[in-house]
Amino acid sequence: MPVSAAASAREILVRLHDVMAARTTAQAKLNQVVQIIGDATASEVCSIYLLREGVLELFATQGLDQAAVHVTRLAMGEGLVGTIAEESEPLNLDEAASHPDFAYRPETGEDKFHSFAGVPIIRRERAVGVLCVQHVEPRRYADVEIEALQTVAMVLAELIANADLIDGATSASRPAPQAPMRIEGLKLVDGMARGLAVFHQPRITIEHTVAEDTEAERHRVYAAFDRMREQIERMSAQAEFGMGGEHEEVLQTYKMFAYDEGWSRRINEAIDSGLTAEAAIERVQQRTRTRMRQIDDPLLAERMHDLEDLANRLLRIVSGQMGTAAQMGLRQDSILIARNLGPAELLEYDRRRLKGVILEEGSLTAHVTIVARAMGVPVLGRVRDVRRLVSEGDLLLLDVTAGTVFARPTPAIEESFEAKLSLSQKRRASFAALRELPPTTLDGKRITLMVNAGLRDDVAALDLTGADGIGLFRTEFQFLVSATLPQRERQQRLYRDVLDAAGQRPVIFRTVDIGGDKVLPYLRDDSGSEENPAMGWRALRLALERGGLMKAQARALIEAAAGRTLNVMFPMVSEPWEYEEARALFEAQHAWLAQRGRKLPSDIRYGAMLEVPALAEMLDVLLPRLDFLSVGTNDLTQFLFAADRANPKLAERYDWLSPSILRFLSRIVGPARAHGVDLAVCGEMGGRALEAMALIGIGIDRLSITPAAVGPIKAMIRSLDHAKLTHDVPAMLATPPRDLRATLAAWAADHQVELN
Numbered sequence: 001m002p003v004s005a006a007a008s009a010r011e012i013l014v015r016l017h018d019v020m021a022a023r024t025t026a027q028a029k030l031n032q033v034v035q036i037i038g039d040a041t042a043s044e045v046c047s048i049y050l051l052r053e054g055v056l057e058l059f060a061t062q063g064l065d066q067a068a069v070h071v072t073r074l075a076m077g078e079g080l081v082g083t084i085a086e087e088s089e090p091l092n093l094d095e096a097a098s099h100p101d102f103a104y105r106p107e108t109g110e111d112k113f114h115s116f117a118g119v120p121i122i123r124r125e126r127a128v129g130v131l132c133v134q135h136v137e138p139r140r141y142a143d144v145e146i147e148a149l150q151t152v153a154m155v156l157a158e159l160i161a162n163a164d165l166i167d168g169a170t171s172a173s174r175p176a177p178q179a180p181m182r183i184e185g186l187k188l189v190d191g192m193a194r195g196l197a198v199f200h201q202p203r204i205t206i207e208h209t210v211a212e213d214t215e216a217e218r219h220r221v222y223a224a225f226d227r228m229r230e231q232i233e234r235m236s237a238q239a240e241f242g243m244g245g246e247h248e249e250v251l252q253t254y255k256m257f258a259y260d261e262g263w264s265r266r267i268n269e270a271i272d273s274g275l276t277a278e279a280a281i282e283r284v285q286q287r288t289r290t291r292m293r294q295i296d297d298p299l300l301a302e303r304m305h306d307l308e309d310l311a312n313r314l315l316r317i318v319s320g321q322m323g324t325a326a327q328m329g330l331r332q333d334s335i336l337i338a339r340n341l342g343p344a345e346l347l348e349y350d351r352r353r354l355k356g357v358i359l360e361e362g363s364l365t366a367h368v369t370i371v372a373r374a375m376g377v378p379v380l381g382r383v384r385d386v387r388r389l390v391s392e393g394d395l396l397l398l399d400v401t402a403g404t405v406f407a408r409p410t411p412a413i414e415e416s417f418e419a420k421l422s423l424s425q426k427r428r429a430s431f432a433a434l435r436e437l438p439p440t441t442l443d444g445k446r447i448t449l450m451v452n453a454g455l456r457d458d459v460a461a462l463d464l465t466g467a468d469g470i471g472l473f474r475t476e477f478q479f480l481v482s483a484t485l486p487q488r489e490r491q492q493r494l495y496r497d498v499l500d501a502a503g504q505r506p507v508i509f510r511t512v513d514i515g516g517d518k519v520l521p522y523l524r525d526d527s528g529s530e531e532n533p534a535m536g537w538r539a540l541r542l543a544l545e546r547g548g549l550m551k552a553q554a555r556a557l558i559e560a561a562a563g564r565t566l567n568v569m570f571p572m573v574s575e576p577w578e579y580e581e582a583r584a585l586f587e588a589q590h591a592w593l594a595q596r597g598r599k600l601p602s603d604i605r606y607g608a609m610l611e612v613p614a615l616a617e618m619l620d621v622l623l624p625r626l627d628f629l630s631v632g633t634n635d636l637t638q639f640l641f642a643a644d645r646a647n648p649k650l651a652e653r654y655d656w657l658s659p660s661i662l663r664f665l666s667r668i669v670g671p672a673r674a675h676g677v678d679l680a681v682c683g684e685m686g687g688r689a690l691e692a693m694a695l696i697g698i699g700i701d702r703l704s705i706t707p708a709a710v711g712p713i714k715a716m717i718r719s720l721d722h723a724k725l726t727h728d729v730p731a732m733l734a735t736p737p738r739d740l741r742a743t744l745a746a747w748a749a750d751h752q753v754e755l756n
């Protein structure tokens, strides 16, 4: 076996090239191919299984019994071959029979072969067959050999598709199903939209995989890299990105990859193995995808998506198939469909025509989701197979609120969707009309209604909603969308811009709450991965240990708030000393800046989040030291019920309207009031109408909620009789009914509370 993957693959590829060019039948070509690969890898068996009618069929073999050809058939997931195809991952075994998925097929006569290695043959990101080699001796194939097999499998995919041997090889020309279809997904950015399906990327078909002239291919890739870098530099210069903020940081990540030596080197190596420029880029991308599947770190996986975004761009440039739907321009109201999108790609679209986005992947913390939210474009994610189920030009009704999209709807479906859409538009309009009106109850109790924010663009929500301020600014968002730790100057710039935009309205900056599900690749726990990250080394615990991080943030905040009031809040305080230590750190920075004659805030107000239940037992110690206290019900609930907030199985299990939570919260209200400490709730709970009503009922009069909820919550508040509510809810809690939610809902109905 040759020493390097490149040399090994090239040797095979050169011979395959001749086979592919010959004028023989596809079957004859496959028969030659297994011989070539078997010889080159010194294997006693080489076989090709291809997907036909949904089943993997032995199409050609050298070494197994020829009688098994077109006879041995395995379902997806069946046997080693079915497992490789189903998981789209190679297998490499020195003792095949000891693998749990091994399925013996007597007609093949394979019982004497011990070792087995197989790789999927992938076309359009789907396994369409399996290439495998076997050997009598129980030897394990080397990594370079597996690598070479994968490269060969890519070339085979081309040969097979051209010969029309597999299922779906002609799917591009096969008409899509015409029936109406309801497809489900994950709510990423809420909203409803109607539009025609537009595919972000018309598929790039790789015409040739084997290079005629390796040096020429290398030059093509170099030129494409240059062009891609130019494009990214140009994007940076555009006004959209020039303003700084998150987009700038996303672009920094792009730049990092675009200039990444490792990436271009891997493509170069793939070219060395005899592939064309296109095939080499795709080969590296395939490998990246496999790696991505194995990574259990959502943030790192997001970075990999950025890399995919760029790889697609490179592929388009090198193949001359340049146009994304954005470059061709949207001609009508459109719903964009993509496997995944980079944020920069999303920003290339005409906002007037782009009504919604559907992704096969996507997650709440992905850059693209953050950007779409800022653009006000609804996004439905994790919609499996959408690119197969929907055709370009299909009418789509996107209802992210319900977590669905309807393709090719019937008139009746369309009618009911339109009714819901117009209702939600009307409701939005009526909420917008409330903007100037205060959140005051019928009997004159003024509730303070603030918004939660974390990105520069979120600040616009203040004016749009007429909120009283920002009750929770999650400063870690800037860290999350950054490829590297944001420097103090950059932090300061963001904080200053946010304060400028807020004007007279207060902004409560929460110091970084990193850790838990908010993992930063550049800031990791040295002690390795945690079993319970939500209860682990996160938030203030991490910040106090990494004093440098907190000091930089303290200085950035203090300097940004020069001449105005600074509100600082510490997350995940479990014991009063943690609060004291964090506050002392801020005070020391304040003194240090004062000594140097810097302009200081007119006032600094300090607060803590109450999200660890233990802190509630220490309020008599803590409250005299606080200016404000904010309850984070997201974390508090998971700790009170011992139920992971990120686990979908538990999401519906414990109710915010359970007596235990409301009793727990109501015990805090009196002491906070007695100490003159502002008490707010800033978890998601406050953004739901019935929950917000219950909170007001136990005496809470400050809420910080997601901007989209301000209208509905304000409408609810304006329909309340505060005196009656604060009389009745404590009575309900004193002798809780079996179903408190139902009791509260009935109370709301009896008292004409607008729950919309």
Ligand code: PEP
Pocket (backbone or CB within 6 Å): 472, 474, 513, 611, 631, 632, 633, 634, 635, 636, 682, 683, 684
């Ligand atoms: C909370 O825990 O309720 C909260 C507001 O903080 P976060 O959701 O950022 O953890």
Ligand code: MG
Pocket (backbone or CB within 6 Å): 571, 611, 632, 634, 635
């Ligand atoms: Mg929290």
